[in-house]
Amino acid sequence: xxxxxxxxxxxxxxxxxxxxxxxxxxxxxxxxxxxxxxxxxxxxxxxxxxxxxxxxxxxxxxxxxxxxxxxxxxxxxxxxxxxxxxxxxxxxxxxxxxxxxxxxxxxxxxxxxxxxxxxxxxxxxxxxxxxxxxxxxxxxxxxxxxxxxxxxxxxxxxxxxxxxxxxxxxxxxxxxxxxxxxxxxxxxxxxxxxxxxxxxxxxxx
Numbered sequence: 001x002x003x004x005x006x007x008x009x010x011x012x013x014x015x016x017x018x019x020x021x022x023x024x025x026x027x028x029x030x031x032x033x034x035x036x037x038x039x040x041x042x043x044x045x046x047x048x049x050x051x052x053x054x055x056x057x058x059x060x061x062x063x064x065x066x067x068x069x070x071x072x073x074x075x076x077x078x079x080x081x082x083x084x085x086x087x088x089x090x091x092x093x094x095x096x097x098x099x100x101x102x103x104x105x106x107x108x109x110x111x112x113x114x115x116x117x118x119x120x121x122x123x124x125x126x127x128x129x130x131x132x133x134x135x136x137x138x139x140x141x142x143x144x145x146x147x148x149x150x151x152x153x154x155x156x157x158x159x160x161x162x163x164x165x166x167x168x169x170x171x172x173x174x175x176x177x178x179x180x181x182x183x184x185x186x187x188x189x190x191x192x193x194x195x196x197x198x199x200x201x202x203x204x205x
Contacts (some may be wrong), residue, residue, distance in 0.1 A: 038092040039065070040111070045084050048137040049184055053085065053140065054103075065093065066104040074108040081156070082191055083132065088114030134195055135184040138177055148177060160185060160195045173200045 002112050042057035044062060073080045086093070090112040093105040136150035139157070147161040162174055177183070184201040 002195070007135045012201070015050065028072060036131050039095050039105075040090070040092045040108075043085050043087055043088060043089045043091060046083070046132045049133050053082075055091075066098075066102065067108070070103055071107045071108065073110060075113065081192060082108065083134075084192065085110075087131070088117065131186060131187050131198070132188055133184060133201065134160070138179055138181045138183060141179065142175055146171075146174065148174070150183065156193075158195050159195060160187075160197050162188065163196050163198055166197065167199065170200050171199070178197050 026134050035114055039057070041057040041063065042054060044056050045054040047054070051069070052066050054063050055065060057063060067082055071082050073082055073084060085108070089110055092109045092111055094107040095105055134150070136158070138148050138150055140149040142148065145161065147159055149157055149159050151157050163169065185195070185197045185199070186201055187196045187198040189195050
């Protein structure tokens, strides 16, 4: 084979390899399906003391998923703390596994809130917020306003106030509180920084 033929063959081979490279770059790469790692379910209950979300997926079997301290909730393009989740919210969450193989989430997307569903059904009444739990150390007490301030596991300060229907035993427990006491309470978040207490829970630590 003379030099001219070798040069022509080398040029043709180079062009062919270049074409194959372009095809691989455009077609050969696998695509990641959107949402393939998401778990969709309805929120049944939120337990902030154990950082767990009780969920009911489509198969109606309750499932409990933990959440990390850095977990984020996204709703309509805005970010909220996990404590803003309510019973009845439809959520899609990204699931991960810890070192022991337990499932947990660090990112939750609200597909439809319970308020959205109530409004769509034409329910004019204010939606009832789901019962939630909260725990932390008492930092400040305001006996005149029947409230106290705690710092929860998220390290955010929350003002806890007794509801108008609080039981006598809970009122007595509130009056006996001292700064530094650890408490677990049940009630509902009024907003990100305020929590209305229905009852004190036993400390099982």
